[in-house]
Amino acid sequence: MIEIVSRERCVGCDKCVEVCPTNVFDTGADGVPSIARQDDCQTCFLCEAYCPVDALFVDPRSHPLPQPPDERALAAAGTLGAYRRQIGWGRGRTPGARLAVGPALNRSGPPLTS
Amino acid sequence: MTGALDTDVLVLGGGPAGTWAALAAASAGARVVLADKGYCGTSGPTASGGNNLWYLPPDGPGDARARAVESRFEQSGRLADRRWMARVLDETYRRVDDLAAWGYPFPEEDGVQLRGSLQGPEYMKRMRRRVHRSGVTILDHHPALRLLVDDWGVVAGAAGLARQRAAAPWTVRAGAVVLATGGCAFLSGAFGTNVDTGDGHLMAAELGAELSGMEFSAAYALSPAHGAHTKGLMMQFATYTTEDGAEVEVPDPLTARTRVAELLAAGERVYARLDRAPRDLRAAMREAQPNYFLPLDKAGIDPFRDRYPVRMVLEGTVRGTGGLRIVADDCATTVPGLFAAGDVATREPVSGAVSGGGAYNGAWAISSGTWAGAGAARFGAGRARPRAVPAGRAGLEPGALDPAEVVAAVQAEVLPLDRNYFRTRAGLRRSLARLDALWRRVAAEGVAGTGRDRLRARQAAALTAHARWSYRAALARDESRGLHRLVGAPTRDEYEHRILTGGLDEPWTAPEPPADPRLGPPPVPWSADPVHESPGALA
Numbered sequence: 001m002i003e004i005v006s007r008e009r010c011v012g013c014d015k016c017v018e019v020c021p022t023n024v025f026d027t028g029a030d031g032v033p034s035i036a037r038q039d040d041c042q043t044c045f046l047c048e049a050y051c052p053v054d055a056l057f058v059d060p061r062s063h064p065l066p067q068p069p070d071e072r073a074l075a076a077a078g079t080l081g082a083y084r085r086q087i088g089w090g091r092g093r094t095p096g097a098r099l100a101v102g103p104a105l106n107r108s109g110p111p112l113t114s
Numbered sequence: 115m116t117g118a119l120d121t122d123v124l125v126l127g128g129g130p131a132g133t134w135a136a137l138a139a140a141s142a143g144a145r146v147v148l149a150d151k152g153y154c155g156t157s158g159p160t161a162s163g164g165n166n167l168w169y170l171p172p173d174g175p176g177d178a179r180a181r182a183v184e185s186r187f188e189q190s191g192r193l194a195d196r197r198w199m200a201r202v203l204d205e206t207y208r209r210v211d212d213l214a215a216w217g218y219p220f221p222e223e224d225g226v227q228l229r230g231s232l233q234g235p236e237y238m239k240r241m242r243r244r245v246h247r248s249g250v251t252i253l254d255h256h257p258a259l260r261l262l263v264d265d266w267g268v269v270a271g272a273a274g275l276a277r278q279r280a281a282a283p284w285t286v287r288a289g290a291v292v293l294a295t296g297g298c299a300f301l302s303g304a305f306g307t308n309v310d311t312g313d314g315h316l317m318a319a320e321l322g323a324e325l326s327g328m329e330f331s332a333a334y335a336l337s338p339a340h341g342a343h344t345k346g347l348m349m350q351f352a353t354y355t356t357e358d359g360a361e362v363e364v365p366d367p368l369t370a371r372t373r374v375a376e377l378l379a380a381g382e383r384v385y386a387r388l389d390r391a392p393r394d395l396r397a398a399m400r401e402a403q404p405n406y407f408l409p410l411d412k413a414g415i416d417p418f419r420d421r422y423p424v425r426m427v428l429e430g431t432v433r434g435t436g437g438l439r440i441v442a443d444d445c446a447t448t449v450p451g452l453f454a455a456g457d458v459a460t461r462e463p464v465s466g467a468v469s470g471g472g473a474y475n476g477a478w479a480i481s482s483g484t485w486a487g488a489g490a491a492r493f494g495a496g497r498a499r500p501r502a503v504p505a506g507r508a509g510l511e512p513g514a515l516d517p518a519e520v521v522a523a524v525q526a527e528v529l530p531l532d533r534n535y536f537r538t539r540a541g542l543r544r545s546l547a548r549l550d551a552l553w554r555r556v557a558a559e560g561v562a563g564t565g566r567d568r569l570r571a572r573q574a575a576a577l578t579a580h581a582r583w584s585y586r587a588a589l590a591r592d593e594s595r596g597l598h599r600l601v602g603a604p605t606r607d608e609y610e611h612r613i614l615t616g617g618l619d620e621p622w623t624a625p626e627p628p629a630d631p632r633l634g635p636p637p638v639p640w641s642a643d644p645v646h647e648s649p650g651a652l653a
Contacts, residue, residue: 021152021161021309023255023277023566042308043341044162045405049235060409062303062342079412086404087235097233098219099401100164 001041002058003068006080007032009055016047016056038064045083052090054081117284119251121147122495123487124271124288126258126314128154129161130476131456132294133241134209134483135490139292140248142491147286148250149274151257151295151569152309155242156235158296159432162306163345163405164234165476168464169210170203179203186474190466191596192610193327198463201443205481213237216244232476234306234405256284257569260506261291261317261452262499269321269451270502281565287502289494290451292486293318293438297431297457298580300528301521301573303342304335304427311573312431312580314458316618318438319579320506324448324616326460326626328436328580329587330597332534333469334375335433336386339423340413345406346471348399348417351391355421357383378426379531385421428529431580433471434597435461436587439614444489445482451493455479455486462612467596508553508618509575510568513560520561520574523552524581538601539592542585549582557619579618587615590623 002024005016012031021044026036035041041058048056057080059065074080087096123139125132128150136148150157170179183199210229214220218240220227246252255278262271262285271287295314299307315325335344346368354362354374362384364371377384391399396418400407407417415422431437438447438454440463445453456479461470464478509517527545528534556578561571590613591598593606612626 017278018254019153019156021157021306023152040308042162042303042306043343043409044156044306045408046156046162046235050156060338060343060412061340082412083404083408086408087233089235095219095236096401096404097236098221100221100231100233100403 001038001043001062001064002035002047002056003065004057004071004074004080005033005035006055006057006071006075008071009053009080011053011055013052015050015052019050020047048081048083049087049089051081051084054084056081058083119147119284119286120288121145121251121286122289123147123292123490124149124286124290125292125294125487126272127151127157127294127296127456127458128242128252128254129158129294129296129456130238130241130479131458131483131486132292133238133245134480135292135294135453135455135487136245136250137248138484138487139491140245140250142488142495144491144495146248146250147253147288148245149253149256149258149272149286151255151313153254154245154252155238157309159304159306159310160476160479161234161238164232164237166231166473167206167210167229167480168203168473168477169206169230171207172204186464187466190464190468191605193462193466193595193612195463202464202477202481205484206477209480209484213240216240253284258295258313258317259568259572260504260510261321262287262502263321263505264502265500267321267450268499269449270499272317273504275566275568277566277569281568287499289497289499290453290490292453292455292490293447293458294455294483294486295458297434297437298577299430299432300428300525300577300581302428302430302525302529304337304429304432305342305344307429307432310432310457312576313573314454315438315583316508316572316576316579317506318447318449318452318454319616319618321449321452322616323452324439324614325436325583326439326612326614327462327467327587328431328583328615329591329613330435330462330467331431331584332537332597332599333429333431333433333471334426334531334535335429335471336371336374336424337427338410338413338415339425341409342427343406343409344427344429345403348388348403348406349386351388352386353389354424355385355387374424375426375531375535379536383423386417386424387419387421388417391418426531426535428534429471430528431584432457433469433475435465435467435470436584437461440482442489443485444492445486446489453486453490453493455483467598469597508557508579509561509572511560512564512568512571513562515555515559515561515574517561517563517567517570517574520552520556521577524549524574524577528581528584536599536601537588539589542589546582546585546589549578549585553578553582553618582621583615586621586623587613590615
């Protein structure tokens with residue numbers, strides 16, 4: 001589930017509020033969106049993909065963590081915004097879709113994107 | 115948007131089926147509004163994941179398409195339809211050509227594009243852009259709660275709430291409606307499916323729409339035990355083991371793993387490890403499927419090296435097959451003015467009794483969306499809608515029941531493997547008795563919630579209805595076939611037909627009547643006939 005909206009990185013564009021398919025975020029009075037309905041998060045990582053400044057962290061577990069993870073450690077490890085990087089979104093990156101070379105991996109079977 | 119809009123075609127749902135429908139309707143010259151419960155571009159399982167496509171060029175080797183159709187027909191429990199399969203192959207091929215022309219970044223090999231699969235976020239981001247540029251009005255975070263119906267009983271729009279605008283009510287009057295609201299995964303959390311709560315099925319059934327194939331709803335997918343990440347295809351490289359490390363013997367780690375389900379149903383722990391993946395391909399696999407590996411990376415699991423516990427998550431009629439019955443080539447439902455596309459429609463035409471997960475559903479979304487959009491444009495453009503009024507009932511008005519408790523009560527009947535994956539006649543009857551009682555309470559006492567929580571209330575009613583149709587159809591199919599596994603009951607020839615269901619307070623089932631051979635080839639749908647644009651033609 002979504003665990004972190006980095007106050008340090010967020011530029012207040014509200015893109016996450018707009019794109020979250022299950023309406024987890026609310027706009028914040030100070031410009032930084034809040035995780036208003038964490039229980040509705042379906043762990044689809046799409047907010048992470050759309051955030052232009054890598055300010056979000058979605059944990060893979062489908063339940064809230066007892067303590068939010070350590071933002072500094074995640075930032076240092078390059079884990080904030082990792083999904084955006086891995087699918088090749090953002091300036092200067094190669095779209096991941098171009099690398100989804102399924103059929104070459106296993107010619108007898110189906111391509112590898114399902 | 116709040117207040118009222120007027121349009122030729124209203125599309126409900128902004129996943130692949132909805133966006134293809136909107137494009138087809140717009141290119142036919144119709145004015146189009148697309149309303150999504152969430153955000154068109156991220157809503158639904160395709161945007162989260164992606165899919166293969168049932169994609170065969172017409173100039174393939176030999177009679178590749180004919181052979182694909184024949185083999186799929188046998189695979190489908192002989193309930194698919196060869197003519198529809200051929201149509202889907204043809205339409206999908208042409209529409210994927212469009213995608214390529216619009217610049218979708220397909221991978222290339224030796225200068226040739228590989229068009230057999232689509233990466234979800236990229237695909238749906240581009241579909242949204244295309245829809246927007248086609249002049250379609252997109253309404254994000256505008257869940258529809260009910261359909262409008264006019265004096266003639268023809269669907270004439272929809273109404274709902276704008277959940278990011280203080281739940282303000284909205285109404286769109288329309289000449290025709292395309293439902294593309296997805297299947298129903300019962301809020302199981304399965305990757306990207308929580309917007310798929312069966313709202314469209316409920317709205318349609320309230321106007322008398324029929325459903326088909328609802329017994330083929332026991333689709334489960336494997337995910338790591340800590341999450342609900344049901345990306346499937348990598349599991350073709352899996353070895354499964356039990357707690358003590360013993361290998362679980364399965365005929366196919368991807369498609370035939372009933373033994374894994376048996377162990378999980380019995381409460382045992384089962385582990386997976388992708389140790390069958392060829393070493394030299396592992397780096398490329400990571401690049402090809404980041405959304406499979408990232409969640410494991412974040413959890414500190416290297417799936418090639420570590421064994422990790424798995425569970426099975428219900429995907430219901432998302433990866434299952436059942437949905438609204440289609441009665442014409444333009445994906446018309448049994449309700450005039452209402453068309454169905456994608457997972458809200460039955461996918462029996464291409465999948466019969468088995469899962470269409472991935473390739474077949476992906477191709478179906480593209481083709482059925484295109485046909486439904488064109489059909490709705492023909493039907494709806496310029497049509498008069500005398501006195502359109504909102505229809506529907508269950509869960510619409512504030513009441514006493516807690517929506518979370520209603521959802522939990524439905525989930526208790528449909529999520530457990532020993533109730534739904536392995537079905538028994540007695541178990542189905544017991545579940546139905548409880549679900550019927552729950553439905554009566556929902557109808558009589560109403561569901562609580564104000565503002566945007568009206569959506570939760572309506573979803574709770576939709577899940578209840580969906581579970582009842584699924585289990586009623588399951589009881590009517592007294593055999594096992596495809597996704598419907600009735601313990602101890604083998605496949606029987608006399609059930610080689612589809613099963614229809616419908617109704618709310620008094621649900622019913624019926625075998626689909628066989629096509630009358632004296633009638634010759636299927637008739638051209640009447641709504642496709644340009645002389646029949648006036649609703650008077652309904653008589």
